[in-house]
Amino acid sequence: MRWENLTSDSEHSRADAALFGADAVTTRTFDTPEFSGITFHEVRARSIINRVPAVSRMSFQWTVNPYRGCSHACVYCFARKTHSYLDLDTGLGFDSQIVVKTNAPELLRRQLGSRRWQGEHIAMGTNVDCYQRAEGRYRLMPGIIAALRDHANPFSILTKGTLILRDLDLITQAAQVTDVGVSVSVGFTEQELWRTVEPGTPAPERRLEVVRTLAEHGVGCGVLMAPVIPFLSDTPAQLRATVRSIAASGATSVTPLVLHLRPGAREWFMAWLEQHHPYLVARYQRLYAEGSYAPKWYQRRITRQVHELAEEYGIGPTRAGMPRRIRPSEAAEEPPVTGPTQLSLL
Numbered sequence: 001m002r003w004e005n006l007t008s009d010s011e012h013s014r015a016d017a018a019l020f021g022a023d024a025v026t027t028r029t030f031d032t033p034e035f036s037g038i039t040f041h042e043v044r045a046r047s048i049i050n051r052v053p054a055v056s057r058m059s060f061q062w063t064v065n066p067y068r069g070c071s072h073a074c075v076y077c078f079a080r081k082t083h084s085y086l087d088l089d090t091g092l093g094f095d096s097q098i099v100v101k102t103n104a105p106e107l108l109r110r111q112l113g114s115r116r117w118q119g120e121h122i123a124m125g126t127n128v129d130c131y132q133r134a135e136g137r138y139r140l141m142p143g144i145i146a147a148l149r150d151h152a153n154p155f156s157i158l159t160k161g162t163l164i165l166r167d168l169d170l171i172t173q174a175a176q177v178t179d180v181g182v183s184v185s186v187g188f189t190e191q192e193l194w195r196t197v198e199p200g201t202p203a204p205e206r207r208l209e210v211v212r213t214l215a216e217h218g219v220g221c222g223v224l225m226a227p228v229i230p231f232l233s234d235t236p237a238q239l240r241a242t243v244r245s246i247a248a249s250g251a252t253s254v255t256p257l258v259l260h261l262r263p264g265a266r267e268w269f270m271a272w273l274e275q276h277h278p279y280l281v282a283r284y285q286r287l288y289a290e291g292s293y294a295p296k297w298y299q300r301r302i303t304r305q306v307h308e309l310a311e312e313y314g315i316g317p318t319r320a321g322m323p324r325r326i327r328p329s330e331a332a333e334e335p336p337v338t339g340p341t342q343l344s345l346l
Contacts, residue, residue: 034133038071038096045101048108049122060123060156064108066140068099070128072160073200075272076227079127081264090264091271095200098134105143112151121154121179131161133200142167149174156181158224160201162210168217175219183222184211187257188233189242196276197229208249215250223249226257228302230287230294231280239305247313254315256306258299262292 026042029035050063069083073095080090088097101107111117124130130141145167148155155174157164164171164182174180188194189204201207214221223246228234233242246254261269266288274281287294 125158154179222253227259243309
C-alpha cells in the first residue's frame with residue numbers, strides 16, 4: 001500500500017487552500033481496492049464546530065464534520081450541494097473527492113476549551129457520514145470522541161457505517177460523564193434497492209447488526225428509518241418488513257423520514273431514477289412539484305404507519321439526534337422522547 005502525492009506547494013495548491021477555507025491542501029490517492037477511484041484532499045481546517053443555520057429544520061445548533069464528500073455515494077444525499085461551494089462536482093465528484101480535515105481532533109479540543117464555548121450539544125453525521133470508508137484510514141473520530149469525553153460535552157452520532165463499533169469503548173466512556181445519543185440510519189431492507197441507491201454503504205442487515213451489538217453492550221441505539229423512498233420502499237408490506245427488522249435488532253426507537261430532494265441531490269437522484277425506474281419519473285415530478293419535500297399528507301401517512309408498526313413491535317418513536325445519557329444499567333429502561341422531526345441526512 002502507498003500514498004501518491006498528487007500536488008505540491010504550488011500556486012495551484014495555495015488557491016485550493018483558499019477555496020477549502022484551510023491553511024494547506026495536500027491531495028492524495030490510495031492504491032488499495034477499497035479506495036479505488038477516490039481522491040483525498042487533506043486540509044488543516046481553521047474551525048471545526050459549525051453553527052447550524054437558524055432557518056434549518058434541525059433539532060440541534062452545532063455540528064462537527066471531519067469530512068466533506070462521502071464515499072457512501074447515496075444518490076439522494078442532500079449534502080451533494082455543498083461540494084459546489086468548493087468548485088467540485090456534486091455527482092460523482094461528491095462520491096469520490098473527499099475533503100479530510102486532518103487536524104479535526106486537535107482543533108476540536110482547542111475550541112472546546114475556549115472560554116467562548118458554552119458546552120452545547122454537538123451533532124455528528126448529519127451532513128456526511130463521519131464513519132465513511134475514509135475514517136478507516138484517517139482515524140479522526142477516536143480523537144474527536146475523546147475530546148468531547150474529556151470536556152464532558154454532550155454529543156450525538158448518526159451513521160450508516162459499521163466502523164462506529166471500533167470506538168465503542170470511547171462512546172461508553174463518554175456516556176458516563178455526559179449526554180450521548182447514537183443512531184443508525186436504515187431506511188429499508190431490500191437488497192436490490194440498497195445496491196443501487198446506496199452503493200457505498202454497508203448492507204442494511206450489517207447496520208442493524210451494529211444496533212444489536214451496541215444494545216448488547218448497554219448502549220441504547222435508535223434507528224432513523226431514512227429515507228422512505230416513495231413508490232420503491234413505502235408499501236405496507238415493505239414498511240412492515242423494515243420495522244420488524246429494526247425491532248429485532250433491539251433498537252430503542254424508530255423515526256421515519258421521507259425522501260427529500262434539495263437542489264444538487266434532486267438532479268442526481270432524478271438521473272438515477274431515469275436510469276433504473278423510468279416509469280416513476282412522471283410520478284416523482286408530480287409528487288415533488290411544490291419543492292424539495294413530499295407533500296405533508298404523504299409524510300403524515302408514512303409517519304403514522306411506521307409509528308403504528310413500531311408500537312406493534314414494541315418500540316417507540318423519538319427525535320433522531322437528540323442527546324441522552326447512556327448508562328449500561330439504564331439503556332433498556334429509559335423511555336423514548338416522543339415527537340417526530342425533519343432531519344436532513346446522508
